[in-house]
Amino acid sequence: MSTLRFHAIKETFNRPVIDVEEPARRSDIFGKNVFNDAAMRQYLTKDSFKSVQDAIVNGSKIDRSVADHISTGMKEWAISKGATHYTHWFQPLTGTTAEKHDAFFETTEDGAIEKFGGGQLVQQEPDASSFPNGGIRNTFEARGYTAWDPTSPAFIYGTTLCIPTVFVSYTGEALDNKTPLLRALQSIDTAATAVAKYFDKSVTKVNPTLGWEQEYFLIDKALAKSRPDINLAGRTLLGHSSAKGQQLDDHYFGSIPKRALDYMRDLETECMLLGIPVKTRHNEVAPNQFELAPIFEETNLAVDHNSLLMDVMSKVADRHNFKVLFHEKPFAGINGSGKHNNWSLATSTGVNLLSPGTTPMKNLQFLTFFINTIKAVNEYEELLRSAIAGASNDHRLGANEAPPAIISVFIGSQLTNVLDALEKVKNGKLSPEDKTDLKLNVVGKIPEILLDNTDRNRTSPFAFTGNKFEFRAVGSTANCAKPMTVLNAIVAKQLMEFKTQVDALIKDKKMKKDDAMFNVLREYIKDSKRIRFEGDGYGEAWEKEAKKRGLSNNKTTPIALREQVSKKTIKLYEDLGIMSKVEVEARHEIEVEEYAMHIQIEGRVLGDIARNHVIPTAIKYQNILIENVQGLKDIYGKDFKKFASEQMRLIEAISAHIENINKDITSMIDARKKANKIEDGEKRAILYCDEVKPFFETIRYHCDKLELLVDDELWPLTKYRELLFTR
Ligand code: ADP
Ligand code: MG
Known part of the structure; x- marks a missing residue:
């Protein structure tokens, strides 16, 4: 009998039932292992607390002496929860997370103490030489350092206090995925706040929101281990299809197998403790494939939570004798896995800018952000495609189960009608009658038509789903920071342009604010028609049509990645202060x-x-x-x-x-x-x-x-x- 395979199969027959303890109410344990506001209030002085809040909201710098207070409070909190070590937790360009644990423990002249100083909280110098740097560090002969990101709260995993940080070279180049993301978030905050003020002067901040949906496979650990390809490449490189696969559609949304459910319950309890607001779980299309989705959050935190989740998923799986496969295409012939990125913009006043409102003005606000996003995607479709490129996602894009490699935007027939009507708005100032008509018959109708009435098109890579856009082409292994950096950057750039144009019409043409907006939006609708596609994204007809429209169709990673170093991209990043040419080129080098x-x-x-x-x-x-x-x-x-x-x-x-x-x-x-x-x-x-x-x-x-x-x-x-x- 061929040994490893049959040993492994035998092992699966004797899997013990793993005990899972779940709290009766999840809200009781939510965020218990997070140094959140409640914990900070308890462990920090008023001044220190205020200083952290200031840093979170306004990006202000934390004074070194205050940092000492904060670190002491954080340490006391962590020790009270059983932590013995701390680590700067960061996201190097490997796409995963990195950590190096140090004990609080330190010796003194007369014994030993538990110590964690402000310096250790704020900055560390991990030996960066073994992380990808695309030549940056060689060029500048600089060492890398990690620096505390107070906008993502510290948390305890196991017995380690984890402090989310950025990772940069001494000369300031980003060596991680978080730094450019934070810069992009800042850009869109500035740009979107300025535009949101047209509608509501009291808006002080706009936060992009992200709700990811993580798909994955759960495979018995022994079986996974028996396959060298799964071990080393994360997918099967050969294997004949099973007589039964997903033909019967009997897995999707079916009752979750007990062993998998026990795993999920355990995992979700860990997530609750870590403050990851997981909400939804279900079977996916392929056998042994599942999905998990949280309640959406502010983007930086949501990105961190997804990275953390992937790590926690693997660890909890081990306890349940499973291996999680995150690969986009672990098995030929059945569906692969993606990670839809649901994205929107939320104001400091609690308004979702991509959600239609109750008044014509609120709907004009919605249309403004909606149309600007479409325009941004139209201008930068190729860059958006490059943000999701990777060897493993190549198997999935265009494989008739996931969106094609062509980026297009789906908005549904109702909103298509609205944009068609807006396209006909006449040039220049609008008469009171025109405006009444617009408000009554076009803009005013949006909430009604969208109510429970959003079309669904599963073949679209970028779809509007009622009150958010859903970027569906992102791969399941991805670090969401990459697509989120691009999306937020291009929309930021677009909103800045919009503001400039509207202001110019108001100033030079003496137009009213809403007239000016209608005029600019009309042109945007015309300019970005080619990106809108409501049909079947899987069809060959679309490939032909997209080519006619001049849309890119970069099927493989090396070709798709080129756009990352185009003049246009470098200019975008440099204009917004998101990345320098050196940083952009280093990333490209690393990715190829x-x-x-x-x-x-x-x-x-x-x-x-x-x-x-x-x-x-x-x-x-x-x-x-x-x-x-x-x-x-x-x-x-x-x-x-x-x-x-x-x-x-x-x-x-x-x-x-x-x-x-x-x-x-x-x-x-x-x-x-x-x-x-x-x-x-x-x-x-x-x-x-x-x-x-x-x-x-x-x-x-x-x-x-x-x-x-x-x-x-x-x-x-x-x-x-x-x-x-x-x-
Ligand atoms: P599906 O796309 O599977 O039909 P939903 O439309 O209910 O599911 O939502 C999917 C995801 O969208 C969830 O993770 C949810 O948190 C996220 N989401 C909902 N609203 C927003 C928003 N305003 N911003 C970002 N993500 C959102
Ligand atoms: Mg979805």
């Missing part, structure tokens, strides 16, 4: 390199499995067949073929598959060698994409055919049916 390494690793793993697992197994089985044929010959002499012809056909088929696999592996290795010799990162990535990756499919094809031929008892790799239907 990461892409090439991804494909390189997958190629190596596939080569190893195919040559060292599949071929030897096929030969073993072929030998059994040969023995059988030989035996039949011994018994039946020259008539043996009557009984052995099928076996002989199998022997030949196996040889043919082996030959193809071996030949393709050799060619794939040659292609890798050729790619590795190339100095230029982008060119190397393109070669990996165009010349190495295509072998994955052909090698897999023959391996999967062999899986169908070879004796199940001999097959060493845990099969799809076992991975997907073990619950």
Whole structure:
């Protein structure tokens, strides 16, 4: 019996039921391990508390002596909760989170104490040399440091106090995903607040909101471990599809299997303690695929919470003998996973700017932000596409289960009618009658038509869903900071332009405020028509149509990433103070390199499995067949073929598959060698994409055919049916 696979399967038969304790009321434990306002009030002096609040709301600097008070309060709070260590918690450009724990414990002349000073809270110097930096650190010969981000509260996980921080080089270049995000959030706050003041002077701040939906697979730990491809690449590189997959649509929204539900209950309790407001859980389309979604939050916090969640999910899964697969396409032939990013803008006065209101003016406010967002996406569709590029998301985009690689905006038929009507608003000042008509028949009607009446189009990458936009093309492994940086930056830029144009009309053409807005919005509607698409995003017809419209269709990562370093992008980031050219180029270098390494690793793993697992197994089985044929010959002499012809056909088929696999592996290795010799990162990535990756499919094809031929008892790799239907 082929060892690892059957051992693993056997292990799954004896899985114990894991005890899960849940509080009767989640609200009782929500945020218990977070240094939130309540904890701060208890552990900080009034002045320190005010200083942190000031830093959160106004971005003001925290005085060093105040920092000492804050750190002491934070430490006392953490120790009271059983923490022994602290860490600066950050998001380097690997896409995951990083932490290095230090004990509070310190020795003194006469013994030891627990200490945590202001300096340790505010700034640390992790050895940054092993994090991706795209050459920034070499260029500047600077070390990196982490700096406290007070807008995301500290929390305790396990026995460690985690302090969310940014990670930058000594010369100030961002080495993480959070820094540009914070800068983009600041830009959109400034830009959106200025525009929101047209409608309500009392608005002082606009916070973008984010509600992500995390999809994932839960696979039994032993089964996952038995597969080298899942271990090393996070996905299956081969494996014949299971006879039953998702054809019956019997998993989606079905009753959640008990073992998975126990895991979710446990996970959600951890989330509650950490202040992650998880709300929704359900089965997804594919077998053993699930989704989890929180209540939306302010974007910086929501991004941190998603990163933290992914880490917590893996840890809790281990306790339940599961492995979580975050990969966008862990299994061929069934749905992959995404991470919809629901996005909107909230004012300091508690108004959702993408939600229609009860008065014509409020609806004009809604239309202003709505149309500006569409215009921004129209101008920067290619950059938005690049923000979600990555080797693993390439499998999903355009695979008829996820949006295509073409970015378009879906708004539904009702709002399409509204925009069509606004497009006809006449040039220049509007007469009182025109305005009454507009307000009564167009603008005033919006809330009615949207009430429970928003269309749904699951094939659109960027859809308006009633009171928010939903960016659906984001991959399940993504750090939301990347798409959120781009989205908030482009809308910020757009709103600034809008403000300038409206102000100019008011000043130069003596227009009334609302006349000016209608005039500018009309032009925006005309300008951004090409990005609006209400049809089937999966169809081939759309690809053709999109090409006609001049929309980009960058199907692979190396090509999609180019837009990140275009003149237009660099100008955008520089104008807004989000990233310098050096930072932008460093990121591009890191991403193309990461892409090439991804494909390189997958190629190596596939080569190893195919040559060292599949071929030897096929030969073993072929030998059994040969023995059988030989035996039949011994018994039946020259008539043996009557009984052995099928076996002989199998022997030949196996040889043919082996030959193809071996030949393709050799060619794939040659292609890798050729790619590795190339100095230029982008060119190397393109070669990996165009010349190495295509072998994955052909090698897999023959391996999967062999899986169908070879004796199940001999097959060493845990099969799809076992991975997907073990619950
Ligand atoms: P679905 O898209 O699955 O139909 P919903 O429309 O109910 O589900 O919402 C999905 C997600 O949208 C949730 O995570 C929710 O928190 C988020 N969401 C709702 N309103 C907003 C908003 N104003 N800003 C950001 N996210 C939001
Ligand atoms: Mg959704």
